[in-house]
Amino acid sequence: MMDQGSGTTVAIIPARGGSKQVPRKNLERVGGVPLVERAVRAAAAASGIDLVVVSTDDEEIAAVAAAAGARVVRRPAELSGDTATSESAILHALDELEAGGLRVEIVAFLQATSPFIPRDALAAAVEDVRADRADSVFSAQETFGFLWREDEGGAAVAINHEAARRLRRQDREPHHLETGAFYVFRAAGFRESRHRFFGRIRLAPVPGWTAIEIDDEDQLRVARALAARHEVAPPIPVRAVVTDFDGVHTDDTAIIDADGGERVRVSREDGMGVALLRRAGVPLLILSTEVNPVVRARADKLRVPVLHGIDDKETALRHWAREIDVPLAEIAYLGNDVNDLPAMRIVGWPIAVANAHPLVREEARVVLRRRGGEGVVRELIERVLSS
Numbered sequence: 001m002m003d004q005g006s007g008t009t010v011a012i013i014p015a016r017g018g019s020k021q022v023p024r025k026n027l028e029r030v031g032g033v034p035l036v037e038r039a040v041r042a043a044a045a046a047s048g049i050d051l052v053v054v055s056t057d058d059e060e061i062a063a064v065a066a067a068a069g070a071r072v073v074r075r076p077a078e079l080s081g082d083t084a085t086s087e088s089a090i091l092h093a094l095d096e097l098e099a100g101g102l103r104v105e106i107v108a109f110l111q112a113t114s115p116f117i118p119r120d121a122l123a124a125a126v127e128d129v130r131a132d133r134a135d136s137v138f139s140a141q142e143t144f145g146f147l148w149r150e151d152e153g154g155a156a157v158a159i160n161h162e163a164a165r166r167l168r169r170q171d172r173e174p175h176h177l178e179t180g181a182f183y184v185f186r187a188a189g190f191r192e193s194r195h196r197f198f199g200r201i202r203l204a205p206v207p208g209w210t211a212i213e214i215d216d217e218d219q220l221r222v223a224r225a226l227a228a229r230h231e232v233a234p235p236i237p238v239r240a241v242v243t244d245f246d247g248v249h250t251d252d253t254a255i256i257d258a259d260g261g262e263r264v265r266v267s268r269e270d271g272m273g274v275a276l277l278r279r280a281g282v283p284l285l286i287l288s289t290e291v292n293p294v295v296r297a298r299a300d301k302l303r304v305p306v307l308h309g310i311d312d313k314e315t316a317l318r319h320w321a322r323e324i325d326v327p328l329a330e331i332a333y334l335g336n337d338v339n340d341l342p343a344m345r346i347v348g349w350p351i352a353v354a355n356a357h358p359l360v361r362e363e364a365r366v367v368l369r370r371r372g373g374e375g376v377v378r379e380l381i382e383r384v385l386s387s
Contacts (some may be wrong), residue, residue, distance in 0.1 A: 007104065007106070007108075007187075008050040008102060008103065008105060009048055009050050009052060009104075009105065009106040009126055009130070010049070010050065010052075010097065010102075010104050010106070010107055010108070011043035011044075011046075011052045011053065011077065011107075011108040011109075011110055012055060012089075012090050012093050012094075012108070012110070013039045013040065013043065013052070013053065013054045013055070013065075013070070013111070013112075014054075014055045014056075014075075014090065014093075014109075014112075015035075015036045015039075015056045015058075015065070015112045016058065016061075016080045016089075017056065017058030017060070018082065019219070020082065021215060021216045022215075022216060022220060024060075025113065025214065026056075026058075026112045026113070027060060027061060029224075029345070029350070029363055029365070029367055030115040030214075030227050030365065031115075031224070031227035031228070031231050032305065032349065032351075033231070033365060035112045035113060035115055035150050036054060036061055036065055037064055037068040038066070038117075039110045039112040039114075039117060040065055040068040040069060041068060042110065042117035042118075042119055043063050043108065043117075043122070044068075044128065045083050046119040046122040047126075048123050048126035048130065049122075049123075049126060051071060051195050052069065052070045053070060053071045053097065054072050054073070055092065055093045056074070057074070057075045057080035057375060066296070067329060068357070073093045073097070075089055075092060075093075079092055082266050082291070086109065086111075086298075087190075087194060087195060087196065087197075090107065090190070091190075091191070094187060094191070097260065103106075104128060104187040105186070105188075106184065106187060107180055107185055107186075107187050107190060107335045108126060108183075108184045109182065109184070109196060110122075110181070110182045111180050111182070111213070113213055113215065114139075114180055114181035114211075114213050115212070115214065115227070116157050116211075116223075116226065117139075117182055117210070118139075118181075118206050118207065120206050121139060121182075121205065121206045122139075122182050122184070124149070124204060125138075125184040125204040128184070128202055129185065129186060132208070133202065134199075134200045134202075135149040135186050135198055135199030135200045135201070136183065136184070136185040136189070136196060136197050136198055136199060136201045136202075137184045137185070137201070137202045137203070138178055138181050138184075138196070138201070138203065139178070139183075139204045139206045140176035140177060140179060140202060140203045140204065140205060140206065141176065141177050141179055141205070141206055141207070141208045141210075142174045142175075143174065143175050143177050143208075144161070144172055144175075144178055146158070146161050147160045147161075148232060148322075150287065153186060154159055169317050176203050177211070179206060179213065180213045181211070181213075183196045183197075184204075184329050185197075185198070186199075194317075201315040202341075203316065204263070206239070207247070209226060209230060225362070228367055234366070234382070235367055235383065236332055236351070236366065236384050237330075237387040238282075238331055238332040238348070238349050239283075239326045239327075239331070239387075240284070240285075240312070240321070240324060240330065240331045240332070241282060241283070241284045241285075241332050241333075241380065241381070241384060242285045242286075242287050242320070242327045242333045242347075243278065243284070243285075243286055243287070243334040243335075243377060243380075244286075244287065244334065244335045244337070244340050245286050245287075245288035245298070245306075245335060246288065246290055246372075247353065247356075247372040247373075248265075248335065248372045248373075248377065249266050249267075249298060249370060249377060250264040250265060250266055250373045251264075251371065251372055251374065253265070262292060263294070264294055264373075265304045265373055266298060266373060267373055267375045267376075269375035269377075270299070270375060270377035270378050271302060272378065273375075273378030273379075273381035273382065274302045274303075274304060274377065274381065276385060277381045277384065277385065278303065280385055282384065283324050283326070284305075285305050285310070285320055286298075286299050286305070286307070287308075287313055287316060287317060287343065288306070288308040288309075288310065289309070289310055289311060289339055290308055290309070291308060291309040296308065307320070313342060313343040314343050314345075314346055317331075317343045317347070318346065319334070324363070327348075328346050328347050328348065329348035330348055331347045331348060331349065332349035332351050333347045333349070334350075334351045334352075334368075334377065334380050335351070335352060335353075335356065336353045337356070337360060338356070338359055338360065341359065341360065341363060344360070344363060348365075349365055350363060350365050351364055351365065351380060352366070352367045353367075353371055353372045354367065354368055354369055354370055354376070355371040355372060356372075366383075368372070368380060
């Protein structure tokens, strides 16, 4: 339990609801997890941080942050507009915390728009301030880039090098680019200076691939690709599983006979996986837009409930979750195409088959190794049961 008599280290994540270039940006998902939740998790995983706080004016952001384990500070409207500074939000959060009797010694200011916050680098920055090696520490990536600016006449002017003397990389001094992911500083010094940089300032080096900051849709797509490449696939600890049918239980092809009937190919592995899940008492639902007897026939064979002919998968999924009394955050949805996205966006574990549409893979928290109809349902189930 935190000792409220001693100075504490608090991570503060400003996350307002408004955003012009990417609407509702702080709730966009990277690696299947909302940006604000990713920041909360990074802070909570860093040693030396006692409390994680999200400052927001938005009910949905507040709910996501609280579910992730953060304390929520409600930000007033006058500090939530496009011209409001992060410093003003931090000062307000500090006032609220200290009014409640919490004495804050060190602040770790994290930006949710930086989806890859290295917890070890954050912990090291906290330790630098705690050990009195610095008053302010910020995340930065090393760069050997040649920087230029344009003068008033439009001519290019070298900034960090001599244009006529091109040194080799190994002969040059590296520079550091501020990433915006985190800033750690003493609360008292911040109150006095009203700024994140003051006193003795140090760098916290972070890997270059983590340095992306999301300000537009292109950067969001890049971040999702980076998450798929760099992040280790986690266990999938859910209490219920929902799957699409075509392209998940099947390979998304069909054989049409002379009478117009359809035949599809399914995996026997998937059948065994569903049986194992059923024995473990984990609910499974097949949710499909198709109105086809083959969907019902396969569900009956697997002995699982099915909702088919469903155009609004999101609403149907919400109703089913309420019926079985399982929070959406504890449900996995396995999909393959864009009509699955509304349902995937409301669950805690949006999962994609290996050959899913690119937009589905971008928004998935996990992309499985197998393709639809080739045992991918079994792969998901084994991951669920092993967790």
